[in-house]
Structures are given as structure tokens and as C-alpha cells.
Amino acid sequence: xxxxxxxxxxxxxxxxxxNVFGWTADRDTSFAVLDAFVDGGGDFIDTADSYSSWAPGxxxxxxxxxxxxxxxxxxxAGVVVATKVxxxxxxxxxxxxxxxxxxxxxxxxxxxxxxxxxxxxxxxETVPLEETVAAFGQLVEDGLVRHIAVSNYSADRIREWIEIxxxxxxxxxxxxQPHYNLxxxxxxxxTIIPVAEEFGLGLVPYxxxxxxxxxxxxxxxxxxxxxxxRAHGAAKYATPAGxxxxxxxxxxxDVHDASIAATSLAWLRAQPTVVAPIASARNVDQVxxxxxxxxxxxSDDEVHRLNQVSEWTPART
Numbered sequence: 473x474x475x476x477x478x479x480x481x482x483x484x485x486x487x488x489x490x491n492v493f494g495w496t497a498d499r500d501t502s503f504a505v506l507d508a509f510v511d512g513g514g515d516f517i518d519t520a521d522s523y524s525s526w527a528p529g530x531x532x533x534x535x536x537x538x539x540x541x542x543x544x545x546x547x548x549a550g551v552v553v554a555t556k557v558x559x560x561x562x563x564x565x566x567x568x569x570x571x572x573x574x575x576x577x578x579x580x581x582x583x584x585x586x587x588x589x590x591x592x593x594x595x596x597e598t599v600p601l602e603e604t605v606a607a608f609g610q611l612v613e614d615g616l617v618r619h620i621a622v623s624n625y626s627a628d629r630i631r632e633w634i635e636i637x638x639x640x641x642x643x644x645x646x647x648x649q650p651h652y653n654l655x656x657x658x659x660x661x662x663t664i665i666p667v668a669e670e671f672g673l674g675l676v677p678y679x680x681x682x683x684x685x686x687x688x689x690x691x692x693x694x695x696x697x698x699x700x701x702r703a704h705g706a707a708k709y710a711t712p713a714g715x716x717x718x719x720x721x722x723x724x725x726d727v728h729d730a731s732i733a734a735t736s737l738a739w740l741r742a743q744p745t746v747v748a749p750i751a752s753a754r755n756v757d758q759v760x761x762x763x764x765x766x767x768x769x770x771s772d773d774e775v776h777r778l779n780q781v782s783e784w785t786p787a788r789t
Contacts, residue, residue, distance in 0.1 A: 486516065
């Protein structure tokens, strides 16, 4: 088990992404995935109020609703649920009144009295940060939220949030959620991890498997005929440099009888301040690899080799 930053939340070091629930995984499939995840020892679920508003016919909140119905039907003990605010079509931005209304709507969909971990999903510079910090702090004071966190914030804005919270006595963030994986490293390692180390924040990276590229499924930039909604996002990494990363993951994984995906997650877990990579599963068959990634321990030499082979990243081009 791993502690999320300075919070009292201890979790298996893997977060199940709920972005597919109500999108590429229907209700029954989502329930099956959640069952398999918890049966395998998982206890940390990540969702957002906006999931999956982008899908035709959806309006946002579908993922939270499915998670809430699953929680109500299964009543699992010790499961930590994280959700986010700022992107729901009806609750955009981080004005204080909006944060409150969005949190109340998320609580209703999830069917819980308190959100374990509540993220500011994207920075909203149209609203004074003091107002947002105070709004999140009030949610904690009122018992609607247990801990707060930020997602997609710059290092400077994280520092500013913490300075305001300390000065005003508001709740401090305990986690940060950045885009981070073996083929997207530079910005996080150069700016976010140092801030996380300084303030005791736990990193909960999203796109941990680079939209599926780090499963080894995509070995060509040609996605013609691919039906997956994520194919284009994954295939862009299938350059010679990116495929060298996949080859190294394959070789290291073979030593441990582990998949490319599990090995990639294990590398991410080995990075400073990383608590629990987020990875989603569209079906039950994908869950065991994710859980294996939460338990696989790579040697220092294996981590070093992956560090070296992945020094290339599209962010540098």
C-alpha cells in the first residue's frame, strides 16, 4: 500500500481510470471491470464530472453515475474515489459557486456523503486563485470533501495555490495529476516533480500508458482501419525512437514474465513522488496486466535502462 501525499489515504499503487465508463465500456462491462479490479486488490478509482461528455448522446457525469451505482450495489470496503471539477458542460470553471454546485452534483451521482479526493481538473485563470482555494477549503471544512488536489496545473500555479492556502488556513492539496509516462517525461520531471518533492505531494499520473501505445499494441503510425478512439493518440508515438522504448519494455518484461503494459506501469511507479499511475480498462481481460503493474518491482538497472532509452520524447521536437 502507498500513502497519497500527506493524506491519510493508503492505496494499492494503481488507480483505475473511469474515463471509459459510459463511453467505450457500457454499464455492465464497467461493473465487470470494477469487480475484477477490486477482486484483484485494487482500491483506488479515478473519475471526473465531465466523463464522458464527449461521447455522442452523453452530457457528462456518466462515469460518476456508473461508479455510484456500482458502489451502491457492491458496497466495497476501503475503496478510495477521486473525481474532478471544471470541465462538465454545466459546471465549467473554478468560480466558488460553480465548485460548490459541481461538488454537490458529483456527490449525488456517486451516492456518497464525502468525496475522498477532489481535483481542480484544469486551471482557470479567469477566476482569482484565492477564490478557488477558498472554495475547495470550504468543501473540506463542510465535510463534503476529504482531501483536495490539482490536475494539469503548472509548477508556478501549484506553488501559488499552496502559498495562498498556507496564508489563509485553507486545506492544502495532497496530490497532483499530470500527463506523465515513458514517452512524455520532460515537463513533469523538470518542473512538477521538484514541486511535489518540496511540498509532499503525491503524483497520480494520467495517460500512464500513452493512450495504449505503451501496451505494445501500436507499432506503426498508420492507423487506417483502427476502430479504437485512442488509436491516433497512441500511434503518433510509433516512431523509431518510440519503438525502441517498446522493445526495451518487451525485453525487461520477459525477464519478469510481465507484459509491456505492466512493465511500463512499474517504471512509472519507480519515479520520484509517484503514488499510483492511472490506467483504464475497456474490458475485464485488460485488468490483470494493470494489477500486475502495481506489484512488479524493477531493478535499479532496469529502471536506468528505461530512463536512457526514453530520453527521447515528442515534447522535445
